[in-house]
Amino acid sequence: MKYQGVPPPLLDAVLVLLALVDTWGNVDLGQELAVACALLGAFALLLRRRLPLTTFVLTLPTTLVTDAVFATLAALYTLSSLSRHRGLLVGCALTYSIIDFLPWPWSTLRVGELAGPNLVHLIYTLGTAAAPVFLGQLVQAHRELSLRLAEITKAREHERLLTAQSVLAKERAQLAREMHDVVSHQVSLIAVQAGALQVAGGDAETKEAAATIRRLSVQTLDELRHMVSVLRASGSRPTELTPQPSLADLRTLVEGSGIDADLVTDLPDNVPATVQRAVYRTVQEALTNVRKHAPGARATIQVRRADGTIRTTVTNTAPVRPALPLPSAHHGLIGLRQRAELLGGTISSGPTPDGGYELLLELPATDAP
Structure with missing residues (x-):
């Protein structure tokens, strides 16, 4: 011994x-x-x-x-x-x-x-x-x-380390979704409004200020794109935000989007919270894409319930002027598709015959098992 x-x-x-x-x-x-x-x-x-x-x-x-x-x-x-x-x-x-x-x-x-x-x-x-x-x-x-x-x-120490890493990964994913869904949404709106002001401005000083705002907004979006990509590299499943939006916030979202848009909805108040958030994020992402890729287009948002399915359709007309060269991380539709699949639904998108674009989200009216 x-x-x-x-x-x-x-x-x-x-x-x-x-x-x-x-x-x-x-x-x-x-x-x-x-x-x-x-x-x-x-x-x-x-x-x-x-x-x-x-x-x-x-x-x-x-x-x-x-x-x-x-x-x-x-x-x-x-x-x-x-x-x-x-x-x-x-x-x-x-x-x-x-x-x-x-x-x-x-x-x-x-x-x-x-x-x-x-x-x-x-x-x-x-x-x-x-x-x-x-x-x-x-x-x-x-x-x-x-x-x-x-x-x-030693095993418990390793387990604690894995737990800490898992929590960190979830926090990173949550931060990435918040940055994409909220921050980039607002910054892109600033860039669009600045571009419109630059075109419609009456004096050189106003146009120069609008151009500076637009340039800084585009740079900020580009930096956000890199940050979101790094945060998403954790591989964690996206988490929800706190506080979470609901269908009651849809009209405020549409009115503040800077787009000529009509909202038609007949959903009752007892829709599951997860479905409400999915509908809100889908409309938000669709309006962001309209601002980016179809300047001057008119949008129509319809949220209806039929045969146990909630159908959200966002359609826009053809753009009336060239799109702004805004950076994109291409995570928006991917995130929406992942969210829809988790809830047992589907999402599809594509151009329309008149040169516009349509995005369709279909979700069951109850939470997915």
């Missing part, structure tokens, strides 16, 4: 020294065989970590021919602390007990001597052999438990 703060080589040296002291106190130095066996057992302890079973076997002769048993018990303890083979440990313990119990040389053994007081000696020998085995198994269990606790602690 590796004790904390005690280097293994030093501990092995201490065990060898204790085995030599046991030899000096229990072995007649005049008996060469006994001394040789005791020295073999003592120095064999240096191999106990790498070859525990071999070390135990090498220490058995000292128990057989002498009363020095420290080396054998130390080797038995080491074997028990490192081995999982219970049968082997029982066999080694019984081997030690029998060798220690039987007298040496075995030729002096008499059957009658096995009864009486010697039975107590046998029980004592068995208990002596069992002690290092139990202690070694206890140390092994403690060591394995410590390793398991360390693994559990």
Whole structure:
């Protein structure tokens, strides 16, 4: 066993020294065989970590021919602390007990001597052999438990790290959606209004100020596009915003869009909140695209419910002037399609015969399972 703060080589040296002291106190130095066996057992302890079973076997002769048993018990303890083979440990313990119990040389053994007081000696020998085995198994269990606790602690740290990363990814996705749905919407409106002011301005100073506002708005949109792309790289599923818009905010959205648009809706108030948000974001994105790609066009927004399906249609006429070169991250329709799929609906878009454009969102009237 590796004790904390005690280097293994030093501990092995201490065990060898204790085995030599046991030899000096229990072995007649005049008996060469006994001394040789005791020295073999003592120095064999240096191999106990790498070859525990071999070390135990090498220490058995000292128990057989002498009363020095420290080396054998130390080797038995080491074997028990490192081995999982219970049968082997029982066999080694019984081997030690029998060798220690039987007298040496075995030729002096008499059957009658096995009864009486010697039975107590046998029980004592068995208990002596069992002690290092139990202690070694206890140390092994403690060591394995410590390793398991360390693994559990490491796993929990890893789990906490993954949880923190997941929360961060959701926050990034939420921020990306907010920047796209809210900030870019307002900035693009500023750019469109500035462009209109630049065209209709009566004096050079007004036109120059409008051009500056438009240029800065376009730069801001471009920077927002890069920021949204970075934030979306987290791979997290888009999250909703707080506070969330509803159908009651549609008219305010249309009136503030800067587009000549008509809103027709007949939806009741009991539409699920998730469906209301999806309809709002779809109309918002469609109006943003009209401002970007169809300047001067007229838009019609229809939100109706029929046969358990809520159908939102945003149609615009052909543009009356060239579109402004505003940057786009191309995430708008992708985000709308993902939102619709999560709610069990579909979204489609495409040009109309008169040169305009139409976007159609169909959602079930209830939350998707």
